[in-house]
Amino acid sequence: MQKIKNIGVLTSGGDAPGMNAAIRAVVRAGIYYDMNVYGYIRGYEGLIVNDFMLMDRKSVANIIQRGGTILKTARCESFRTAEGRAIAYKNIKQNNIDALVVIGGDGTFTGAHIFEEEYNIPIIGLPGTIDNDLAGTDFTIGYDTAINTVVDAVDKIRDTAESHDRLFIVEVMGRDSGLIALRSGIGVGAEGILIPESSVGLDDLVKKLEGGRKNKFSKIIIVAEGDIEGGAFSVGNLLKEKFPAYDIRISILGHIQRGGKPSCMDRVLASRLGVAAIEGLVHGKSGVMVGQIHKDIAYTPFSQAIKHLDINQVSPAWLRLVNILSL
Amino acid sequence: MQKIKNIGVLTSGGDAPGMNAAIRAVVRAGIYYDMNVYGYIRGYEGLIVNDFMLMDRKSVANIIQRGGTILKTARCESFRTAEGRAIAYKNIKQNNIDALVVIGGDGTFTGAHIFEEEYNIPIIGLPGTIDNDLAGTDFTIGYDTAINTVVDAVDKIRDTAESHDRLFIVEVMGRDSGLIALRSGIGVGAEGILIPESSVGLDDLVKKLEGGRKNKFSKIIIVAEGDIEGGAFSVGNLLKEKFPAYDIRISILGHIQRGGKPSCMDRVLASRLGVAAIEGLVHGKSGVMVGQIHKDIAYTPFSQAIKHLDINQVSPAWLRLVNILSL
Amino acid sequence: MQKIKNIGVLTSGGDAPGMNAAIRAVVRAGIYYDMNVYGYIRGYEGLIVNDFMLMDRKSVANIIQRGGTILKTARCESFRTAEGRAIAYKNIKQNNIDALVVIGGDGTFTGAHIFEEEYNIPIIGLPGTIDNDLAGTDFTIGYDTAINTVVDAVDKIRDTAESHDRLFIVEVMGRDSGLIALRSGIGVGAEGILIPESSVGLDDLVKKLEGGRKNKFSKIIIVAEGDIEGGAFSVGNLLKEKFPAYDIRISILGHIQRGGKPSCMDRVLASRLGVAAIEGLVHGKSGVMVGQIHKDIAYTPFSQAIKHLDINQVSPAWLRLVNILSL
Amino acid sequence: MQKIKNIGVLTSGGDAPGMNAAIRAVVRAGIYYDMNVYGYIRGYEGLIVNDFMLMDRKSVANIIQRGGTILKTARCESFRTAEGRAIAYKNIKQNNIDALVVIGGDGTFTGAHIFEEEYNIPIIGLPGTIDNDLAGTDFTIGYDTAINTVVDAVDKIRDTAESHDRLFIVEVMGRDSGLIALRSGIGVGAEGILIPESSVGLDDLVKKLEGGRKNKFSKIIIVAEGDIEGGAFSVGNLLKEKFPAYDIRISILGHIQRGGKPSCMDRVLASRLGVAAIEGLVHGKSGVMVGQIHKDIAYTPFSQAIKHLDINQVSPAWLRLVNILSL
Incomplete structure (x- = not known):
């Protein structure tokens, strides 16, 4: 050598x-x-x-x-x-x-x-x-910095969501992976998380929202950009149809997730x-x-x-956490 | 009484x-x-x-x-x-x-x-x-919190803009007023600011970018959502035409500007x-x-x-600051 | 059951x-x-x-x-x-x-x-x-929040240390454990870390400082409150004797480490x-x-x-990191 | 010319x-x-x-x-x-x-x-x-950055003060001036502020604490380092004598106030x-x-x-704010 x-x-x-x-x-x-x-x-x-x-x-x-x-x-x-x-x-x-x-x-x-x-x-x-x-x-x-950046941003969005009783759909990075969405979603106490790896789709989310607390309108849905439902705008349009009473807003966090200390x-x-x-x-x-x-x-x-992690085994356990904790 | x-x-x-x-x-x-x-x-x-x-x-x-x-x-x-x-x-x-x-x-x-x-x-x-x-x-x-939120977010975007030599167009709140854009734009050292109140338009910005330092590609343009050029996406499309060599990205800061401590x-x-x-x-x-x-x-x-401030008198002096400091 | x-x-x-x-x-x-x-x-x-x-x-x-x-x-x-x-x-x-x-x-x-x-x-x-x-x-x-709080605080102290070419001794929490000091010390790029578990004492630190770059005066030393040398003030007094040319300051971070989001x-x-x-x-x-x-x-x-972790096996490897990275 | x-x-x-x-x-x-x-x-x-x-x-x-x-x-x-x-x-x-x-x-x-x-x-x-x-x-x-740094730090201290029902005495910078203490004290909702320029001394503070809400033990007192009562440790010792039932802690914010973005x-x-x-x-x-x-x-x-501001005229009005808002 x-x-x-x-x-x-x-x-x-x-x-x-x-x-x-x-x-x-x-x-x-x-x-x-x-x-x-x-x-x-x-x-x-x-x-x-x-x-x-x-x-x-x-x-x-x-x-x-x-x-x-x-x-x-x-x-x-x-x-x-x-x-x-x-x-x-x-x-x-x-x-x-x-x-x-x-x-x-x-x-x-x-x-x-x-x-x-x-x-x-x-x-x-x-x-x-x-x-x-x-x-x-x-x-x-x-990764750890990025999920903290998401959490800081969504905490701010939660402030205004609470004040206005709004439902926010927040799109985070992750074209092929829902790992940013999953962990930051739990961190912000999201009411729903949509990720590419999961079979949990919009139908489940709609069911969950229908069964949710009637007196709680402020909600945060985290969507990974690579979700099969097609990103925050698509999800937003579908939810607006299903829940005309909700005041729904979209936020794309974008490149702030790449920077920062x-x-x-x-x-x-x-x-x-x-x-x-x-x-x-x-x-x-x-x-x-x-x-x-x-x-x-x-x-x-x-x-x-470079073989992407198979998080199919992992995500159901984590998504169950969201179900237990959010509604 | x-x-x-x-x-x-x-x-x-x-x-x-x-x-x-x-x-x-x-x-x-x-x-x-x-x-x-x-x-x-x-x-x-x-x-x-x-x-x-x-x-x-x-x-x-x-x-x-x-x-x-x-x-x-x-x-x-x-x-x-x-x-x-x-x-x-x-x-x-x-x-x-x-x-x-x-x-x-x-x-x-x-x-x-x-x-x-x-x-x-x-x-x-x-x-x-x-x-x-x-x-x-x-x-x-x-207002002070909102411009600090913008500055924090754009500092993060600047990190990634510098790393990739990218030009970012960042849209901030302000449907009728460019005051958030103006002050936060100076705060982040923006290379350009587009606001509703100003006659400074895209033409001036293009001229400025053309005359800018050749060896500096990373740039931040702040656009107020109410700008007459039509928001970050419109500005982005126009700049992409004029400057095909630039790697241009868009960021809409959105509702994070309303929340936070x-x-x-x-x-x-x-x-x-x-x-x-x-x-x-x-x-x-x-x-x-x-x-x-x-x-x-x-x-x-x-x-x-409720008579909106006429910042037409104010903004030229502030925009001159941007000109002197950015290029 | x-x-x-x-x-x-x-x-x-x-x-x-x-x-x-x-x-x-x-x-x-x-x-x-x-x-x-x-x-x-x-x-x-x-x-x-x-x-x-x-x-x-x-x-x-x-x-x-x-x-x-x-x-x-x-x-x-x-x-x-x-x-x-x-x-x-x-x-x-x-x-x-x-x-x-x-x-x-x-x-x-x-x-x-x-x-x-x-x-x-x-x-x-x-x-x-x-x-x-x-x-x-x-x-x-x-723990993760506390070390991030320390890192944020010491980043600020680094700003002023650099500007004044000062040596700062920063005391962090940890009466029986150096785990906050160790990880946050690596995170801030500390020039020295003193912790209860380690046999690395003031003598080693003095030797290291003596052998350090001559043209670099700004330094950060992180001390766990439970260190056997006796906290930041004791360490400060000893270093002042050994290095009269240094401009030495003490900072006790205190209870900010317990709070925060x-x-x-x-x-x-x-x-x-x-x-x-x-x-x-x-x-x-x-x-x-x-x-x-x-x-x-x-x-x-x-x-x-409740049996405290024995980090004696761990800490030498981590302290070696500090040695390689700081001087 | x-x-x-x-x-x-x-x-x-x-x-x-x-x-x-x-x-x-x-x-x-x-x-x-x-x-x-x-x-x-x-x-x-x-x-x-x-x-x-x-x-x-x-x-x-x-x-x-x-x-x-x-x-x-x-x-x-x-x-x-x-x-x-x-x-x-x-x-x-x-x-x-x-x-x-x-x-x-x-x-x-x-x-x-x-x-x-x-x-x-x-x-x-x-x-x-x-x-x-x-x-x-x-x-x-x-100045604005420094008072925001103080406010961020004291918000963290407030978290732990609330959790433990403690009274914290927090010393901020200002050898000859209470301006950092005054504004940050209002910003954190301090229960008391001691500054060099003010005739409000420990006696008034003691009276105020005695008259305070009986069921509220968590309190924040902001002390400018140049206060005539002699800094946070002196104030702490005096308050400990007067209020043995209080769980009193001291925090010296120190040089973090000079740094940061x-x-x-x-x-x-x-x-x-x-x-x-x-x-x-x-x-x-x-x-x-x-x-x-x-x-x-x-x-x-x-x-x-370089003639220091005479804030004697200003401070009573601001201190009155503290009185109205804190107890």
Whole structure:
């Protein structure tokens, strides 16, 4: 096993709070293990256009508390092509980069997986995505902050819903996954939650609303954007038909869910995983995502990490919680 | 001047953070001046359906920090009819109510104005609306909280805009008034602000964006929902045509702007105006809104208070600030 | 197994954010399982002075987001006596209470353990304490909120520390446990952490500071109040002697760590455990604390739950993180 | 009047949230008016040790939302000596600096006043201090954020005070001024406020507590650190003697009051005053602090600005509010 001397770090895909804490940890752990750490700008695009900088300890000072990513991020089409990856490889060889740490979600790891197999370069991934939709880690970096942002926003909406006796349909992020909707929905005391993974649909919700307390009109329904009923506006139109007496409003929380100061949990997770990524490289690991399962560090091959969690088994238990607690 | 013994207090129209602080101040100041204070539920509707309760000191304990209104609020159609107001008057006479304190915006005061003239019952208004669109007070209760909510939300959006080099168009509340957009836009360092009152339109914005720093793609444009260009989606479509290279996203902040814990300024303003409303009644005032102009309490006839501020004179100076500071 | 019809719920010991979410879950799950739920006021004192009320669904509406506990809490001396407990038992028998749910920390469970053994009354405990110092659950209700509160506060202190190149010693809660200090210290990027469980003492810290970057004067040291060096003031005095060039300030965060809106994680945990407490009673469990270990519900006998976690094995790994990341 | 081409900007004294927004506005307005703007590091010390850098638009990008000051700040002893100021003058002449903008409080302006008179160099001051203790402006930059920080912290303390029926004495900043205590005290619904300017002392407070509601034990007393009774610990000891039945706790909020993201109001104020400072220089003003009085920009000679506000006339009216609202 050859000693790794120079590594590149990048953030890719949708940004997530805690990415900066992860970059800080990777840079400082790299320096701790006598590596030179180069930050590539705008994800895989930085590899292709050769946009990078040497990072010292100070370059990551005072960023642990900041949302976004100082290395910027992008979705890179050309890295999906063999030509693009060939250029990327030529560049990193010329720069004497021995290994890569990539921070992102399933798209990021799919690219890393192909690149690592094609060119046999050590790569370790960190789960940085608000969606929490990766296998091999209990939580992804950014998820805890995102659900707290949703909870803060919906607490505000609850204030006005209570004052006006309104029913609000609040759409949260999650194209393929209802994990943000599920947990934040329980956190806000939602009267209903609609998620892609669940067979609970609008019919059940309508039944539940019909059976609800007659003297309570203020309600919050959380809808994941990828729900099969079609998002908050569709749900709103259907409920308006069924319940003409309700004063129904729609709110799309949107991109506020991606930003903001990371929560303590996300900072700690990112710090720990960033160090574990470097220590994984030191110990010869490659082609894996580093995650945390219960209290332990776990390295999971990219091919397994990107298999979305099957939460069908989980969600009924959680949705039952909503039923018991809301009405 | 007959001594006022029993008063009713209500909140009406759109809710605003700080309404609870105002209710608390009205109730406690009323008790301080030996009055019985009755809280009417859901605004003018409470007068008509006779839904009210006696409020003691404890009933308003620990509410100063809460968003929304414990008295609930509504827009009441029947109070706009002579028949509705007749019922309301009959009810409050039967309940021996001597005077009313109404907390709300221009719709609330329009109703109060008519009711006071028809039935000669003492009424004092408190400016409770996030829009800050009333004459007779520098700030309305709720405005400061709302612009802080916008700033918090857009700071989060800025994180992700920076990370992805995106241009965000953020729509904030303000159907007839750009005051939320203007101040929060300066607060977030927006690259552009579009408001109903201003002749600055999309053409100017396009020119500005064209002349902007070439290496800076992340931008925030704040649009008041009542802007003549037609809201964030219209603006977004137009900009996408003009700037195909930009990665443009839309965010509608929506009802989070109405809720949340009131800011210190809103709590202090509400506390002070609530006491001043009661003291105004004690001193025989009626048909007026109590506001704060610079450091002083001011009583302004309803008919003048509801004349929307002409901010045409103000906005050019503020918009110049944006020009100097943003690009 | 006799059917449980009437239960009492109480909060005891130091309050923790999320206790209200737990009360809500206990009340609603109780009602869901056809029980009558009575809330006892001020913990075990409520049992002794017979201060309680029947709780319906509405009594716990809109409290999931509130800090503190609507049932109030106290440390109760007389419940530590056989006489006190005898009165408590007599009262709950007269009230036909079949079982108790107690929310609190190790003091609470010690009392519950004795009471359950003496009188053979079914009792289930919920871990409600910011200290996270109980066995049988990964996290206690309130811990996540408390560390986020610390992180928010220290982020503010970091702003002024950076501006003035100051070293701040920040004391956080934790008389016997450094768990708040440890995790929040990593979250704020602290340059040093002093905790009761660790053999890392002032000497190591001094060595570390001496070896630190010469051009970096702003530093944050987090001290658990129970550290053997004696709290922030003692540490401050010792560091002032060793480093006269440093501009050293002390901050005791104090009781802000107990209050505030619970985080999403604390609300979800409290909601889940509250339901599991009721379901535990339904299934005949008693004398146990309900906790969450990894993703599963776990019931742990009181006698084991109150054995403080031995974090000696854990802390070196975490403290190594601080060493790698801070200097 | 000679054209000003090169200016220096610095922050001095205690830092305040919004200083970065002010720096941004000075830099960008300077560039707008074709000036070169140099940032001096660590206040007047930067002038003496000649530590400065040229600032472009990008150097102040994305700082409007950050607490602290990117130019760092200090209290500089040598600038109080004629020798120190002679060196400072020599340095800025060599650097061809034509004018200075200084952001700080009364100490900063006292230095600026002497320096301007000695060397006839144009200087304009911006009021950057959380204390709000300057004449010539309604509010100083940082005050609104500081009182919101206090209110957030005390809301948390109120949660635990309510749960335990405790009386908390909370000490806030303000060595010579009770303005932070006064406004935040009203904002949190404090049961008592002790400030340096007021003749209301402990005796009145004791009387008030004695006459208070018997069934309400949870109370918040806000004490300014400069109160003649001697701070929170002294007040606590005296109250413990008088009210042995109360469970009394002390909290010193400390340096969290200096940091944090600036509020919208502070950002807007800083932005406006920063532009007005540059425009003042353009129009030949010097030796003045730029402030905002009601809605207008005002330039006040340093000698008048540093005369602390006499709030003796103001405070009784505000303290009366507390009396009416709290008990």
